[in-house]
Amino acid sequence: MIWNKTAECAERKELEKIQLTKLKRTVERIYKNVETYRDKMQQKGIAPGDITSLEDLKKLPFTTKDDLRENYPYGMFASPLSEIVRIHASSGTTGKPTVVGYTRRDLENWAECIARCFAMAGGDKSSVVQVAYGYGLFTGGLGAHGGAEYMGASVIPMSSGNTQKQILLMKDFKSTILCCTPSYALTISEALKKAGTTTDELALESGIFGAEPWTAGMKKEIEKGLGIKAYDIYGLSEIMGPGVACSCSEDNGMHIMEDMFIAETIDPKTEEVLPYGEKGEIVFTTIGKEGIPLIRYRTRDICSLMPEKCGCGRTTLRMSRVMGRSDDMLIIRGVNVFPSQIESVISGFAELTLNYKILVGRKDNKDTFEVHVELAEGLAIDDIKFVEELRKRVDHDLRAVLGIGCTLRFLSEGTLPRSEGKAVRVEDTRNLSERV
Amino acid sequence: MFIKQVSVFLENETGRLSDYTKILTDNHIDMKAVCIADTVDFGILRCIVDDPEKAVNVLNENGFTASITTVLAVSFENVPGALHSVLEKLADEDIGVDYIYSMIRSETGKAALIFKVGDPEKAGEVLKENNISLLCMKDI
Numbered sequence: 001m002i003w004n005k006t007a008e009c010a011e012r013k014e015l016e017k018i019q020l021t022k023l024k025r026t027v028e029r030i031y032k033n034v035e036t037y038r039d040k041m042q043q044k045g046i047a048p049g050d051i052t053s054l055e056d057l058k059k060l061p062f063t064t065k066d067d068l069r070e071n072y073p074y075g076m077f078a079s080p081l082s083e084i085v086r087i088h089a090s091s092g093t094t095g096k097p098t099v100v101g102y103t104r105r106d107l108e109n110w111a112e113c114i115a116r117c118f119a120m121a122g123g124d125k126s127s128v129v130q131v132a133y134g135y136g137l138f139t140g141g142l143g144a145h146g147g148a149e150y151m152g153a154s155v156i157p158m159s160s161g162n163t164q165k166q167i168l169l170m171k172d173f174k175s176t177i178l179c180c181t182p183s184y185a186l187t188i189s190e191a192l193k194k195a196g197t198t199t200d201e202l203a204l205e206s207g208i209f210g211a212e213p214w215t216a217g218m219k220k221e222i223e224k225g226l227g228i229k230a231y232d233i234y235g236l237s238e239i240m241g242p243g244v245a246c247s248c249s250e251d252n253g254m255h256i257m258e259d260m261f262i263a264e265t266i267d268p269k270t271e272e273v274l275p276y277g278e279k280g281e282i283v284f285t286t287i288g289k290e291g292i293p294l295i296r297y298r299t300r301d302i303c304s305l306m307p308e309k310c311g312c313g314r315t316t317l318r319m320s321r322v323m324g325r326s327d328d329m330l331i332i333r334g335v336n337v338f339p340s341q342i343e344s345v346i347s348g349f350a351e352l353t354l355n356y357k358i359l360v361g362r363k364d365n366k367d368t369f370e371v372h373v374e375l376a377e378g379l380a381i382d383d384i385k386f387v388e389e390l391r392k393r394v395d396h397d398l399r400a401v402l403g404i405g406c407t408l409r410f411l412s413e414g415t416l417p418r419s420e421g422k423a424v425r426v427e428d429t430r431n432l433s434e435r436v
Numbered sequence: 437m438f439i440k441q442v443s444v445f446l447e448n449e450t451g452r453l454s455d456y457t458k459i460l461t462d463n464h465i466d467m468k469a470v471c472i473a474d475t476v477d478f479g480i481l482r483c484i485v486d487d488p489e490k491a492v493n494v495l496n497e498n499g500f501t502a503s504i505t506t507v508l509a510v511s512f513e514n515v516p517g518a519l520h521s522v523l524e525k526l527a528d529e530d531i532g533v534d535y536i537y538s539m540i541r542s543e544t545g546k547a548a549l550i551f552k553v554g555d556p557e558k559a560g561e562v563l564k565e566n567n568i569s570l571l572c573m574k575d576i
Binding site for chain 1: 441443444445446447473475477478480482496497499500501502503505552
């Protein structure tokens with residue numbers, strides 16, 4: 001089902017007209033209300049009146065997470081606090097969190113976006129939506145909650161964690177849609193198997209998973225384990241939260257809510273805008289937001305854009321699955337390594353679980369690089385040759401994909417900590433300040 | 437005629453073996469035979485216990501990768517040449533032996549060894565034909 005045909009199936013020309021009107025309004029708003037933007041634009045010698053076409057977007061300055069940090073907490077808000085009805089903040093792993101504010105209309109627009117996502121996943125007002133994203137400052141829980149309620153579904157606000165109870169309610173309350181991070185979906189699916197619960201005992205039909213990068217292999221595993229169709233949802237709190245884009249039944253990229261956000265991909269180094277289809281960092285400009293509108297926000301997420309009309313009937317631009325983050329990238333012995341590359345190799349082995357850990361350290365002025373993986377249950381582990389050969393095969397595939405070797409360690413199934421939210425896969429203990 | 441051996445994957449980590457024995461202790465599982473094959477960074481522990489299915493279940497629940505392997509338990513006189521006569525029969529029939537290890541206790545005066553062979557069905561037949569006594573789960 002398509003939630004909002006006018007917005008999601010609009011002719012390109014119509015859509016661009018709407019985008020331009022809203023872009024102009026946004027630029028005027030931030031120029032007037034946000035000092036940082038006024039300064040940035042003046043430095044570039046641009047005034048709001050210079051934006052006369054969508055092409056002119058290129059003239060506008062970028063926004064980064066640092067801009068938000070420097071203006072902590074409310075400096076980037078374009079609405080007075082009296083108009084702000086909700087505040088969220090992203091988990092700042094280093095330093096202060098980044099803070100975002102929503103006006104009443106922002107919350108409505110957000111709910112509209114997420115309702116479109118639920119509709120893509122087959123949801124409607126008869127759906128029972130179990131929200132297992134964390135509730136709180138994180139946008140996942142309350143975002144999905146608001147959208148599901150707006151659609152008219154019955155919402156179970158479980159939040160993340162308490163896996164046994166998640167399963168109990170899923171069975172007894174007959175949840176039809178599950179929302180959580182992919183790694184937590186995997187945790188739930190494992191626990192389900194351990195408890196001897198079959199998917200026939202569930203009413204679950206689909207899952208909307210996001211907030212961390214994941215691979216096609218992991219998606220398949222989750223679909224099998226939970227007996228559902230899995231959908232990718234994309235979003236980040238700076239732009240709005242989940243619901244910026246979502247995959248449809250065609251499972252070929254995520255439809256961007258283009259009447260609310262303009263997407264570009266750029267080369268992260270040169271900041272040049274890339275043509276459609278080329279892999280680069282995705283950059284968003286919010287064009288409907290009041291509380292904290294952002295211009296050309298650098299997401300650090302690497303993906304590509306697909307302009308072709310989709311088989312589902314929607315005309316909106318699609319973004320590919322996020323292949324990694326430009327700041328997730330590890331440089332090990334001078335080679336660029338993305339955790340998603342390691343995950344894609346591991347997901348190719350039925351003998352391994354999808355839980356893994358990457359440990360990077362420094363010894364004798366050399367980088368150490370260990371990958372810990374778990375052996376799946378029920379393997380012929382009595383046979384040492386089998387285990388050694390499995391190691392050789394995994395080792396070979398990792399080397400082929402990464403271009404460097406690593407120390408591979410096999411662990412028993414269940415040894416690595418299970419994720420209840422965003423999985424922590426990397427432990428880098430190198431003291432970077434000591435490096436040249 | 438066959439014996440169910442429990443094979444357990446163990447990371448080479450101090451204390452991992454005692455984690456394993458604690459699980460058996462807590463679940464009142466009696467171990468009848470045990471041996472470990474070790475490699476550079478992991479070991480495979482093989483054991484014969486009184487309730488192999490229960491052992492695999494509780495080990496899996498406690499984060500160990502464990503599985504069941506079919507082996508033979510052979511009983512013979514504790515005299516020079518007794519083991520040789522068993523191995524000779526197997527070799528004559530072209531049955532490969534992967535590994536052997538001994539039971540912790542046996543009938544008074546007798547020896548008992550666990551055999552992991554390439555073809556347990558055939559090995560069982562050959563040993564029976566030669567009047568070599570095989571132990572069942574209930575004998576051990």
